[in-house]
Amino acid sequence: MDQPVTPPDQQILKETDQCVLCGLCLPHCPTYHLTRNEAESPRGRISLMQALARGQLQADAELKGHLDRCLVCRSCERVCPSQVPYGKLIDEARALFAPGAAQSSSRSVPLQQLLDSVADKQGRLRQVAKGLRLYQRSGAQWLARQSGLLRGLKLDGLEQALPNVPEPLNLKSYYPPQGEKRADVALFTGCIGEMMDDGTLPSAIKLLNILGYGVQIPVSQGCCGSLHQHNGEPEQAKSLAHINVTAFNGLEVEAVIGTGSGCTAQLREYAARYGEENGFKVAVYDICDFLATIEWPEQICFRPLKQRIAIHEPCASRNLLNGMASVQKLLAMIPELVARPLANNNRCCGAAGSYMVTQPALADALRREKLSAITAASADAVVSTNIGCALHIQAGRPGLELHHPIALLLQQITSV
Numbered sequence: 394m395d396q397p398v399t400p401p402d403q404q405i406l407k408e409t410d411q412c413v414l415c416g417l418c419l420p421h422c423p424t425y426h427l428t429r430n431e432a433e434s435p436r437g438r439i440s441l442m443q444a445l446a447r448g449q450l451q452a453d454a455e456l457k458g459h460l461d462r463c464l465v466c467r468s469c470e471r472v473c474p475s476q477v478p479y480g481k482l483i484d485e486a487r488a489l490f491a492p493g494a495a496q497s498s499s500r501s502v503p504l505q506q507l508l509d510s511v512a513d514k515q516g517r518l519r520q521v522a523k524g525l526r527l528y529q530r531s532g533a534q535w536l537a538r539q540s541g542l543l544r545g546l547k548l549d550g551l552e553q554a555l556p557n558v559p560e561p562l563n564l565k566s567y568y569p570p571q572g573e574k575r576a577d578v579a580l581f582t583g584c585i586g587e588m589m590d591d592g593t594l595p596s597a598i599k600l601l602n603i604l605g606y607g608v609q610i611p612v613s614q615g616c617c618g619s620l621h622q623h624n625g626e627p628e629q630a631k632s633l634a635h636i637n638v639t640a641f642n643g644l645e646v647e648a649v650i651g652t653g654s655g656c657t658a659q660l661r662e663y664a665a666r667y668g669e670e671n672g673f674k675v676a677v678y679d680i681c682d683f684l685a686t687i688e689w690p691e692q693i694c695f696r697p698l699k700q701r702i703a704i705h706e707p708c709a710s711r712n713l714l715n716g717m718a719s720v721q722k723l724l725a726m727i728p729e730l731v732a733r734p735l736a737n738n739n740r741c742c743g744a745a746g747s748y749m750v751t752q753p754a755l756a757d758a759l760r761r762e763k764l765s766a767i768t769a770a771s772a773d774a775v776v777s778t779n780i781g782c783a784l785h786i787q788a789g790r791p792g793l794e795l796h797h798p799i800a801l802l803l804q805q806i807t808s809v
């Protein structure tokens with residue numbers, strides 16, 4: 394730390410040079426909205442990265458802090474008239490500070506644990522899930538909370554945000570279609586989603602089966618790699634991408650389908666990020682986009698649901714996938730249900746992958762705004778296509794009814 398970056402990073406320089414400093418991205422940036430500090434805006438961060446790459450600024454903790462506080466929501470990239478590849482830039486700049494890199498800095502223990510666990514989904518992550526279940530059900534959690542130990546270790550906030558870890562899903566490698574087969578598809582199960590959400594994946598499988606799709610689930614698939622990509626470890630992210638394309642590209646399927654918007658967006662960027670050899674041979678879809686594209690058999694009917702549903706739009710969905718249109722189209726099939734987008738859906742809820750762990754104060758401030766929007770919507774329930782957002786929002790309001798849209802769809806199907 395505290396040395397200029399030498400030699401200047403030509404790639405970063407080239408990309409930052411695309412910025413014309415117009416400032417059109419500023420009103421779309423959640424961290425600028427919260428702080429009103431130019432250094433916490435896209436334009437400010439781009440200038441910092443440029444000065445760093447030119448060797449004009451020290452690679453110190455203050456500069457790193459401004460880069461770390463970026464959510465990588467990519468709202469700025471979406472509105473930029475000069476097409477500055479902001480997402481690529483921030484990943485490249487953060488990689489300069491990763492442990493072992495030129496400007497190496499240490500990483501917080503919870504973040505390092507998270508990265509190491511998700512990278513080893515079949516081994517370490519399963520052990521973590523098992524340990525957490527034991528902790529939550531054996532009385533150890535009660536004891537730790539009562540004793541003040543968690544507060545002493547400054548882990549109380551993180552621990553309270555942890556929902557109950559469900560029993561393992563033990564998914565099979567194939568689920569045959571119900572009735573006449575249309576085709577097979579492959580399901581990407583994610584790591585945190587598979588561990589923390591026992592409703593969405595079974596709903597996805599059941600719904601696809603009802604619609605005539607056989608669902609293949611390759612056991613060797615792993616984490617999508619987005620946490621590593623955005624935390625300065627592109628090589629580890631590339632290795633994870635390679636594991637996944639190897640697992641999926643050998644299958645005879647019509648599409649690869651993901652249920653979590655953040656993971657699905659990362660899968661779709663594999664070829665652009667890590668080269669054609671690390672791309673999928675078939676199209677990758679968010680499940681709502683897939684279900685909104687196909688034809689639904691006429692015999693499928695839905696029970697009415699007299700509820701107001703607020704649609705939360707995750708940043709990955711808004712900025713990298715197809716937004717809320719598919720969710721709205723699918724929910725419109727349920728009679729009497731009124732589904733409306735949340736106000737200020739363009740503002741991140743603060744979950745942002747590992748952000749809720751690394752930047753708890755800002756993540757909490759953004760969540761408070763999201764919870765105010767939910768209150769103002771007077772909705773009976775919220776839907777979200779991102780498990781990270783769902784966990785973060787629910788941790789701020791225990792008891793809030795929050796579903797993946799496909800769980801709601803399946804719940805209301807009456808006849809097939």
Ligand code: SF4
Nearest residue numbers: 412413415416418473
């Ligand atoms: S990143 Fe794009 S929108 Fe933002 S200041 Fe630069 S050119 Fe303008």
Ligand code: SF4
Nearest residue numbers: 422463464466467469
């Ligand atoms: S990615 Fe999001 S938080 Fe980061 S600079 Fe862009 S708009 Fe702001």
